[in-house]
Amino acid sequence: MNLRYLCANHRQWLIDNTGRAEQAWLDWIERGRILCEEGNYREAIPYLGCAFDVAGMLLTQQSPSYTISATRFSESAAQLMAAYRKLGDEKHLQYLLVGASSVLARQLGDRDKQGLAADCISALYADGESAPPHNGGGPRLHKEAGLSLH
Template identity: 30%
Template sequence: MAFQFLCSAHRQQLAQDASVAQARWDEWMAAGRRAFAEREWRMAVRYLGCSFELSDLLLTSERVPSLTSLDRFMVSGHFLAECFANTGNTDLQQHCLLAVHHRLLKVLRSPDGRALPLQRNVEFSLQMLGRFYEEEGNRDAFEHCQRESRRLLQRCYH
């Protein structure tokens, strides 16, 4: 992930204690959702960006990704993408949506990830990507992504 919202001191501190990191994620998501609801996009990006980066940090620290950590990553990434959409930053919106989707597929491809019930996560991620590519007039890019994602889902769950 290319985004950097946390300073190195906070990143290091949060990497050392997962329970503190999870509590910060909850706090920052709540603040980000409030700012989002009030259409305060710059403030929402700050909180949601920190939540997204923190959820990536939590996922990376787990040998086997948990469904809770993947949900955190997905929710914060999709909220952040919506903030970028509302500020006209479609490149950053796309980056967030693809980061979430690629992480889900990466986990799904792993032996440990196949044991997780990720079908709904991948389907929701595809809906978000489909909406984005439809608005951008780039249906071909989405169809390729959708085809590959469905093929992987088929292989893992049927």
Template identity: 30%
Template sequence: MAMQFLCSAHRQQLKRSKVVAENRWDEWMEAGREAFAQRDWQSALKYLGCSFELSEMLLSNEDLPSLSNIDRYMVSGHFLAECFARCHENCLQRHCLLAVHHHLLKLLRSPQGLGLSLQRNVEISLQMLARHYEAAGEEETLHACYQETTRLLKHRCH
């Protein structure tokens, strides 16, 4: 289930220019951070959600994912997840955290992931998931994910 925050007109416009898309991502993340700091959760959700969707588009348009777009995806996804947590939307928070983590693991498993330094990204993502599952009292649920992530990191990054 992909979350959609952008209208189809914006989506089409942003697909035309990577430079424009990256600039919008920067602007929307800044606006989302400001709204988050002001505890304006609805505005923060709007901006962070658009940033997250846009970062996903940027990644999907690359044959070889760049680390900057991977970082964009991870940062906006984690920020959006935290905003969902502040809105007491724990299922949506978990969805964002899992989406980011699974995408990173997919990259790690792929031939394109061989040339990327993803270890730190994956470790941060796993920490965010662990924090979420611990807060929910469901640490045991994360056990299989932790084992698979650790196995992939040892196999691909060492």
């Protein structure tokens, strides 16, 4: 299963300009949120999916920083998973959970990134379904990211 939401042309267009990519992420995540609040989950998935794709690209580039890009990546994954959950699409939800967790798990070997990476992974499991063992309480949020995970 391949969960790519952006076509190759849009992907390259955004990779070529991180400022444009960040603005696209902000626009798409907000539009997806609004559609979900209205109960239009099926319509929200393309927006949230594109935001997730862009967040993955920005995470690879660590733009504008690792903290912000990792937080945005996990926030995008969590919102997209929530939309799939509302539609009852367990297959896509689980595929996304495993894929996003794997991307973040690659950072666990880096001492400077492992705390945030672990928190972002925990946030993906925050709904209580299939949650891994946790060191007490909910995921810590990193203030420097300026974002919270939902």
